[in-house]
Every structure is written in structure tokens, then in C-alpha cells.
Amino acid sequence: MSELIKSVLKCDEKSDLRQFASELRSSEKRYLLRNDIERAFAEYCEEHQKPSYFYHSSYLGKLLYYTQEMILEDESICMIVRPKIASQEVYRIDEDLTVEPMTVQDLLDLRDRFVDRHHPSEGDVLELDFQPFYDYSPTIRDPKNIGKGVQFLNRYLSSKLFQDPRQWLEMLFEFLSLHSYNGLQLLINERIKNRRELSERVKEAIGFVSQRPDDDPFDNFRFDLQEIGFEPGWGNTAVRVRETLEILDELIDSPDDAVLESFISRIPMIFRVVLISVHGWFGQEGVLGRPDTGGQVVYVLDQARSLEKRLQQEFHDQGLDVLGVHPKVIILSRSIPEAEGTRCDERLEKVRGTDNGWILRVPFREFNPHVTQKWISRFEIWPYLETFVIDAETELLAEFKGKPDLIIGNYSDGNLVAFLMARRLNVTQCNIAHALEKSKYLFSNLYWQDLENQYHFSLQFTADLIAMNAANFVISSTYQEIVGTPDSIGQYESYACFTMPDLYHVVNGIELFSPKFNVVPPGVNEAVYFPYKRKEDRIPANAERLEEMLFTLDDPSQIYGNLDDPKKRPIFSMARLDRIKNLTGLAECFGQSPELQERCNLILIAGKLRTEDSTDSEEIAEIEKLYHIIDQYELQGKVRWLGVRLPKADSGEIYRVIADRKGVFVQPALFEAFGLTILEAMISGLPTFATQFGGPLEIIQDRVNGFYINPTNLEETADKILKFVSKCDEHPHYWEEISERAMERVYSAYTWKIHTTRLLSLAKIYGFWNYTSKENREDLLRYLEALFYLIFKPRAQGLLQAHYQR
Incomplete structure (x- = not known):
């Protein structure tokens, strides 16, 4: 340059x-x-x-x-x-x-001076630099391979380990000897005494099972294999056992990174999983549309169901049925005593659609009951997390009857809890950010002191730095979530170098080329969200009820606005009312376009209708703004605003009802980390217009199976929607073409089966490498603990003192 x-x-x-x-x-x-x-x-x-x-x-x-x-x-x-x-x-x-x-230091000093908080004396600002902890770890060279961490790690470490066959076989033998479940030995037993015997016995076992019928159940020859030295875990039939042993035999004789990944993915390593989602109203009904809920709740519930289903299939394929082995998945959240009619005050709730999936809710300690008895905003939850970890650990160990095998954090607070708990239990930690607030609020780090009373970014950004560096592996929904695009900075990339004046300078906050990053997009719950054409799976009475609610029902308690012509093509959007989701921006876009008003109606499903029903300052401001826009542009008769919380089944049918009328879905967020509603709309068959800022860039292929919009350019957005509507009127099959391509796009890349298969494979491989490479992370973890106790905790205690005064 x-x-x-x-x-x-x-x-x-x-x-x-x-x-x-x-x-x-x-x-x-x-x-x-x-x-x-x-x-x-x-x-x-x-x-x-x-x-x-x-x-x-x-x-x-x-x-x-x-x-x-x-x-x-x-x-x-x-x-x-x-x-x-x-x-x-x-x-x-x-x-x-x-x-x-x-230099980076010069730049950070300049930014401090810009906000007039520069200290002239040298050495007076704490510098955080994580780069030294990555100096001895492998790093990816080509930016296009960022987010493919496990493939790189596998190749790199395999090449190093395979150079010494003796060491490699010793490691493999020790690793296979470790596996057990509730005291039951798996894979190999004491009859195989060392690495040399392992190779010999594998060939003997292959010869034995090769003589049996392919479909011969494992239970029929279980004790014969046990005599040779092999316990359950290799397969449920003779052919499955033989295939797994042949992969191991190849790995012993001619090791290869692809063969290693194939083998590790087949063996039983994960039985108990905890998903952590602390903030917000976490439940299965009556919570969507409340503050701090939405896509993340849907994501975690669907992920839990899919994880259990995938683990059940794995255990069956591995032949563990004979031992009565069953997976257990727990979603750890907080209990909210004043649950407002939801089930968020219940300690234990079964996850619907699972055999052994549970929501475990642990209360915050009662410091000030006026605060801790109620929902606490994600921006103010920080003082309660350390004691929450201590209490939740006891509850989890009791529920699992042992340690979890994998801890998955969700969002900034959940990831910090995952770090503290993984540190205490010595368990593999996975982070999923969903959204990093630093990217959503411009200059939020630079002017953090001005925003601290409302957002407490000093705590959030410090928690993010701790958790993302501590994680064994990080899952992102998209590539750009990590490092952006050629002309935009990624969410994680924004943590590489920044200042929080008077608090600290981050010289190097995260190694973006670390193999810990992996792109694994989420899926859609296909039982709820499916194409509008599948009439046989739809319930006509529900469709009729929701159609009436969307277009004609007169119910001022939950619906604002009656349509002059309900038969116009609907422009539909559904999100919570906050500034970033930008539903008010879509309303203003519609208001500024008489042409759109003439040909379409705007249908919004958005939280509450009245400010007195909300306690969230941002939601209150957006409610007031939406009413103002409707009045300013005289949109009465052209807009329907539904302040309803939909059951999940209804939220799926809503999209299909809009599709029945050849409508479109618009996602106008100023920034969207991923966009589950986009997948939901597309799989339902709705042509979708979505923000070009964030994850939708990787979901939608512009003008092929959807459309990008710039939500800050209202005239351009209106013009794009209008052109689509006009083309549909001129060419009746055009709507169906985009609809079909949208559905195809989701089914090819965004299913939960794809997601959880990949997630479990990652967890196993990172677990394997953490064991075999003997990576010493203690220096990094000590550094992170210092950051937690010296920066995070005192500030959290300060916020707690403020909560005492409420």
C-alpha cells in the first residue's frame, strides 16, 4: 500500500x-x-x-x-x-x-487525543497484547482459508506428529485407552497392553469381523471382540465395525490427515453437552418478542434438538445401544423469579422434541431483589455471572452425574460463563458470538465513557476479549463475521486493535489467522419452517386464522391499523423493535414511496404497541418513532402493525400465508450478524430483501435467490422492491422463480443436520489435538484471569453497587 x-x-x-x-x-x-x-x-x-x-x-x-x-x-x-x-x-x-x-501505539494515542482523553505521560495506559500467546501456535497464511481452522490444524499437526511413527502410535494408543462412559470402558481394554499390540490386534479383529455377515448385530459378537481387546464403540454391525477398524488400520500403517479426521469423527467422545445462554427470557413459549430474545433463543433450542438427535444416531451407529448409553443436552440459563406468566422461573423444563434435552435455570444470587427478581438487560447482567458460574456448576454436575464433555457459550455473557466454567472443569470450550455489540454501535469503544451508564461497554468488550481468546474453538455463521469483506471490517477483526480511553489500549486483541475459527452456519427448524407449497403439511384452520389476523382482524389491543385494500401484495417484516433491527427505517422507506404504497401494503410484526407496556428504553423510543412515521407519511390504511408474540408454529405459518399472496419479506437491519429470519422466509418460499451489512451477504446470492438492500438508502431500497414487484406483474412466473431458488439455497447449505454433524466433528478433533499436542495454554489462561480479576471484576462490582441503589 x-x-x-x-x-x-x-x-x-x-x-x-x-x-x-x-x-x-x-x-x-x-x-x-x-x-x-x-x-x-x-x-x-x-x-x-x-x-x-x-x-x-x-x-x-x-x-x-x-x-x-x-x-x-x-x-x-x-x-x-x-x-x-x-x-x-x-x-x-x-x-x-x-x-x-x-505504529499501532501511535494510532491508539491519536484516537485518545481525538476524544480529549490523552494522558501526556508515557506508560500510563494498560496495553493488552495477545499476540505472544499465538507465536508458538500454527497460523493460517491465506486470508481465504480463515474460518477453515480445523482443516488447517489437522494438516499442520498431523504432519508434525506423523514424522515420528513411534510417538504417533504411543499417542494414539493412550488416546484410545482413555475413553469410557459412566465407568464403562469403551474402544480398547487392558488386553491390549501397548502400541505394538494395538496394530496386531486391529488386524486380527478385522479378520474376525470380515468372516461375519455384514448386517450381523454387534451384540452377537461383542464378547468375542472383547477377548481380542476391543470394547463397544466401533460400530453396531459387523460391516460398520470392520469399516472403523480398517480406517484405524490405515491410520496406523500410513497416517494421513483426512483419514485421521474420518476416524476421530467416528469414535464416541461426547456424551454430555451444555449450551449456555444466560441473558434474556429463555423459554419455549411466551418469550419471543421480549427484550433480549429472538433469533438466539430459536437458534439454541434448535441446536439442542439437533445435537441430541445427531448424538443418538452416532451412538446407534457406534454400537453403544448395548450399554444403554444416551446423550444428554442441557441449556443453561438464568431463572427469572418474576416470570410474567412465562416458564422462566422453573428450574427444569424438558426441551420439546427431545428425549433427554433440558433447560436448566439457575437463579442469580439475591443481591437486591428489586433487580435480581426481574429480567436484567444483557447490558447490565455482568455483576452476577461469576457467582452464577459457581452455583450453576453444582447444578450441572448433579444433573449430568459428572462433567460435561463440551461447553458451548452463546453471546458475550454466555461465552464469559463458558470460559469460567471450562476453566473450573477443564472441559473443551466452544464460543458462538451471534453478534458482537462493538460492530453494531459506531465509536462505541472510543466514546465508551459517554455510553457507559446505558450500555456498560467496558464490561462487554473486556468479556469478549477474554472469551474469544480462551475458547478452544470459535464457531461463526459466516466468513465475514470474522474478517469482513474486501471493503468492510469483520466483527472479530474489530477487536484486533482498538482503544478504550482511560481504560486500556488493545494492541493485538485476537489472532484472526488462528485455526480456532470455523464457519458453521446454523440451520432452520424444518418441522416449523417449510415451503408454502406443502399444503399437506399445513393446517387450513391455522392458515385462515393467521390470514385474518394479518389482513382484516379488528383488534386494537394487539393490532394497529386497518388496510384500505387487504388484497394488495404484502411487504412483510418481523423483528423486535430496536434501533439496529430498523423496522422504523423500513416504515420510512415505505412512507417515502407513493408508488410502493399504491401497489403494496406494509405488514409488521414487532413486539409491543404501547410504550407503557415496555421497560426497554430502546424499544420505547422505536415505538414512538414508528407512530410518528405512520402519522408523518399518512400511512393509515396502508400499514398493519401487529404487537403479538407468536407461538413457533404460528411464526412458521405466517411466512407461508404471506407467500400465498405472493408477498415479499424485507429484513432492513442496519447490521445483521447472520439472519435466521432470512432463512425462515426463504425456506418458506418468500422472495427476500435483506441488509447488505453483515451475514446476509453470504446467505443470499443477489438477484439469483434474493436481493441485497442498503437500509440507509431509503430511495434505493424502495426502488429495488418496486422493480421486483413490477417485474412480477409483467412476468407472472418471476415470483415463483425467485421463490424456488430461495428454497433450494436453504436446503443445500443451511440445515441443522449439516450444522450439528460439523459441530460434533469439530469438538472431537479439537479435543483430540488438545490431548495429543499437549498444548500448554496455562500462560494464556493466567493472562485472561488477570484481565478478569483486575479489569472486569472491579467494574462489575461498581455496576453491582449501582444496582443496590435501585
Whole structure:
């Protein structure tokens, strides 16, 4: 990138750079983000009548395209340039066009000065740097392989381990000897005494099972194999046992990373799984639409069901039925004593659709009952998590009758709990962020002190740093969640380098090229969300009831607005009312387009109708804003706003009812980490318009099976929807074409079976490598504990003291 700057300075464009910088200084804005830079340069090109190529193809245009931020000082400009994914360079350009590179520390000091919180003395700001802990771990080189961590780790560590056959066989023998369930030995027993005997006995066992019929049940020859040295876990039939032993035989004689992954995926390693989702109203009914609930609750419940189902299938295939082995999956959440008619105050609740899946709710300790008896916002939950871990550990050990084999954290608070619990129990930890708030709120770290009373970002961002570095592996729904796109920064990437003035500087917050990152998108509950064409699976009475509710029912208690013409094509959206979900932005988009109003109705399902029914400040503000927009654009008769909480079965049928009327689904979020509602709409057959900011970029293929929108550009969004509606009117089959492709897209890539098969495979392989590589993570974990006890905990105690005053 320094070459591109040199190219600008060596040609006539250096005068344009000087002029552009001068004009930027004349404006009031001193800190420009990428959108600001693009807009300002476009205005510069227009005002100075530059040729059309100049904006995109000139050296200066290319340099500004790669520039993510510009900070204007009195006599210089700081340019933060991102020449490629997961890479950042910083330069200071003085008025005389002298260019010098800046260090990360220089940049963080400059950002501090920008908010007037810079301390002139040196060494007075805590610097956090996690890079040394990754120096001795393998790292991915090519950015396009980020998110494929397990494949890289497998190849790297296999090549190292396989170089010493003696050590490799010793490790493999020890690893196979470890496995047991409730005191019952699995895989191999004491009759196989060492690595040499392992190789010999494997060949003997292959010869034995090869003589039996392929479908001969394992129970028929279980004790014969036991005499040779093999316990249950190899398979449920002769052919399955033979296949697994042949893979092991190949692994012993000619080890290969692909064969290793195939073998590890087949053996029983995981029996008890805990999914942690602490904040919000966690339940199976009456919670969706409440603050801090939504996609995450649906995700975790569906994941729990799918995990149990997948483990049951694995245990059957592995021949563990003879031992009566059954998986157990527990969702750990908090108990909310004032449950407002929900079941969130019940200690134990069976997960519907499972044999042994449970929601275990553990109460927060009662510090101030006016606070702890009620729901606590995800932004204020932090003081209660450490004691929650201590209490929940006792409950979990009792329910499992032992330790879990895998801990999966969800969201920032759940991931911090996962770290503390995995540390106490020495269990494999998996993190799933769902959304990292730092990316959703611009300048949230820079102005954290101004936002602290409302959002407590100092606690959240510190918790994120601890959990993401502690995790054995991290699951993201998309590639861009980790490192963004060529022109946007990823959620995890935003933690690589940032300042929280007066608190600390993060010089290197996370190794983006670490093999701990894996992209494993979620699926859709296919029992609830399925194509509108499957009439045989739909209940006509439910469809009729929901159709009436959506379009004609007069019920002021839960519905605002009556439609002048209910037969118009519906534009539908469903989300909670908060600023990021941006339903008010969609309403304003609709209000600004008389053409859309003429041809369509807007149907919104969005939380509550009245401010007095909410205790969430952001939701209250959005309710007031939505009423204002409806009045401002005179949308009465054109908009229906349903303040209802739907049972899951109804939420699936709602999409299909909209599809019956050839409607469209719009997801207008300002940022969306993934977008489960997008999958739900697409699998139902609804043509879907979704935000271009975040995960939808990897779900939808634009104009093939859906459409991208820029929710900040209301005119462009309205125009895209209008063009689609017009094309559908001109070509009646066009709606069906997009509908069919949307359904195909989900079934090919976004099912829970694909997700959980991959998740369990990852958990086993990372567990295997943690054992065999003897990776010493103690130094990293001690560093993280210091961060927890010296930064996080005192601030959490401060928040707790504030809660005492309520």
C-alpha cells in the first residue's frame, strides 16, 4: 500500500490529494469512516469536474477505496488503510505531503487525543497484547482459508506428529485407552497392553469381523471382540465395525490427515453437552418478542434438538445401544423469579422434541431483589455471572452425574460463563458470538465513557476479549463475521486493535489467522419452517386464522391499523423493535414511496404497541418513532402493525400465508450478524430483501435467490422492491422463480443436520489435538484471569453497587 501512496505523490494527483485534504479540513467532521470518505471524494470529483475514471481508477481513487478511516489533525491527516482482508496499515501525511508510517501505539494515542482523553505521560495506559500467546501456535497464511481452522490444524499437526511413527502410535494408543462412559470402558481394554499390540490386534479383529455377515448385530459378537481387546464403540454391525477398524488400520500403517479426521469423527467422545445462554427470557413459549430474545433463543433450542438427535444416531451407529448409553443436552440459563406468566422461573423444563434435552435455570444470587427478581438487560447482567458460574456448576454436575464433555457459550455473557466454567472443569470450550455489540454501535469503544451508564461497554468488550481468546474453538455463521469483506471490517477483526480511553489500549486483541475459527452456519427448524407449497403439511384452520389476523382482524389491543385494500401484495417484516433491527427505517422507506404504497401494503410484526407496556428504553423510543412515521407519511390504511408474540408454529405459518399472496419479506437491519429470519422466509418460499451489512451477504446470492438492500438508502431500497414487484406483474412466473431458488439455497447449505454433524466433528478433533499436542495454554489462561480479576471484576462490582441503589 505504501507503493500506492508513492504513486499518488509521484504524479499530478498529489495536488488533488493536497486539495482534497484541505477541503476535508474545512468541514466540521474530523473523524471520517469509509462511507464518509467515499461520499466526500465523490463530491470532490463532481465539484472539480474530474473525468469519470478518476473516482475509481486513479491512484488517489484506489488509495481512498482502501482507506477505512481518516483522522484530521491540525497539520496532518492520519489514514488507516486496509489493503487486504485482515490487514491494516497506518500513515500520517503532513501538509507538505510528507508520509510516515505510524505504529499501532501511535494510532491508539491519536484516537485518545481525538476524544480529549490523552494522558501526556508515557506508560500510563494498560496495553493488552495477545499476540505472544499465538507465536508458538500454527497460523493460517491465506486470508481465504480463515474460518477453515480445523482443516488447517489437522494438516499442520498431523504432519508434525506423523514424522515420528513411534510417538504417533504411543499417542494414539493412550488416546484410545482413555475413553469410557459412566465407568464403562469403551474402544480398547487392558488386553491390549501397548502400541505394538494395538496394530496386531486391529488386524486380527478385522479378520474376525470380515468372516461375519455384514448386517450381523454387534451384540452377537461383542464378547468375542472383547477377548481380542476391543470394547463397544466401533460400530453396531459387523460391516460398520470392520469399516472403523480398517480406517484405524490405515491410520496406523500410513497416517494421513483426512483419514485421521474420518476416524476421530467416528469414535464416541461426547456424551454430555451444555449450551449456555444466560441473558434474556429463555423459554419455549411466551418469550419471543421480549427484550433480549429472538433469533438466539430459536437458534439454541434448535441446536439442542439437533445435537441430541445427531448424538443418538452416532451412538446407534457406534454400537453403544448395548450399554444403554444416551446423550444428554442441557441449556443453561438464568431463572427469572418474576416470570410474567412465562416458564422462566422453573428450574427444569424438558426441551420439546427431545428425549433427554433440558433447560436448566439457575437463579442469580439475591443481591437486591428489586433487580435480581426481574429480567436484567444483557447490558447490565455482568455483576452476577461469576457467582452464577459457581452455583450453576453444582447444578450441572448433579444433573449430568459428572462433567460435561463440551461447553458451548452463546453471546458475550454466555461465552464469559463458558470460559469460567471450562476453566473450573477443564472441559473443551466452544464460543458462538451471534453478534458482537462493538460492530453494531459506531465509536462505541472510543466514546465508551459517554455510553457507559446505558450500555456498560467496558464490561462487554473486556468479556469478549477474554472469551474469544480462551475458547478452544470459535464457531461463526459466516466468513465475514470474522474478517469482513474486501471493503468492510469483520466483527472479530474489530477487536484486533482498538482503544478504550482511560481504560486500556488493545494492541493485538485476537489472532484472526488462528485455526480456532470455523464457519458453521446454523440451520432452520424444518418441522416449523417449510415451503408454502406443502399444503399437506399445513393446517387450513391455522392458515385462515393467521390470514385474518394479518389482513382484516379488528383488534386494537394487539393490532394497529386497518388496510384500505387487504388484497394488495404484502411487504412483510418481523423483528423486535430496536434501533439496529430498523423496522422504523423500513416504515420510512415505505412512507417515502407513493408508488410502493399504491401497489403494496406494509405488514409488521414487532413486539409491543404501547410504550407503557415496555421497560426497554430502546424499544420505547422505536415505538414512538414508528407512530410518528405512520402519522408523518399518512400511512393509515396502508400499514398493519401487529404487537403479538407468536407461538413457533404460528411464526412458521405466517411466512407461508404471506407467500400465498405472493408477498415479499424485507429484513432492513442496519447490521445483521447472520439472519435466521432470512432463512425462515426463504425456506418458506418468500422472495427476500435483506441488509447488505453483515451475514446476509453470504446467505443470499443477489438477484439469483434474493436481493441485497442498503437500509440507509431509503430511495434505493424502495426502488429495488418496486422493480421486483413490477417485474412480477409483467412476468407472472418471476415470483415463483425467485421463490424456488430461495428454497433450494436453504436446503443445500443451511440445515441443522449439516450444522450439528460439523459441530460434533469439530469438538472431537479439537479435543483430540488438545490431548495429543499437549498444548500448554496455562500462560494464556493466567493472562485472561488477570484481565478478569483486575479489569472486569472491579467494574462489575461498581455496576453491582449501582444496582443496590435501585
